[in-house]
Amino acid sequence: MQPGRLRLMAGVLSLAAMAVPVHAATITIVMENLVISPAEATAKVGDTIEWVNKDVVAHTATAKNGDFDVMMPPTKTVTYVVKKAGSVDYYCRFHPNMKAMLKIEREPSP
Template sequence: MKPGRLASIALAVVFLSVVVPAHAATIRITMEDLVISPADMSAKVGDTIEWINKDVFAHTATAKNSDFDVMLPPQKSATFVLKKAGTIDYYCRYHPNMKATLKVEP
């Protein structure tokens, strides 16, 4: 193999390892008995949050900073992909005592 070709292959491997993002995670958060669980969660930009409503009435996952406002019908789930880093406090608009925090890292 020619030395120039070997250098090109090595450069391509390094470039792909930097450009290809790590696999995003799906983080499940449950709403049951008027409680969000877990109430404090860490995630990364690109991760998907899946809220699962196990109650017989509707809930929302409403960010105080307006990043998201997700409707959760009874016994259903909904998802949202995190787009930016920061701490997001959120609550249920129908049941304001249901509160939680997402810490989103880059």
């Protein structure tokens, strides 16, 4: 192998080793005592929302704009991967007084 090519490959490998991969985050939202907490959360496209239902009754996370409708059995945890940006108001279909907002930001370009 030519010395110049070897140096180029070594440089590319060292740059690749320094690159930090973008990782999706997990945002935990708890439903307990008929309250959603936090009532306002921020996520990025590709993040996972983890809804934890600590109540002994079922809940939903139903987006008013139709983006998602997640069913949560009693005392269970359910996950959902965020697919598009925007502010989404959501509520529980069984307990309409349970309301929250999810602010979803676009994932920055590399």
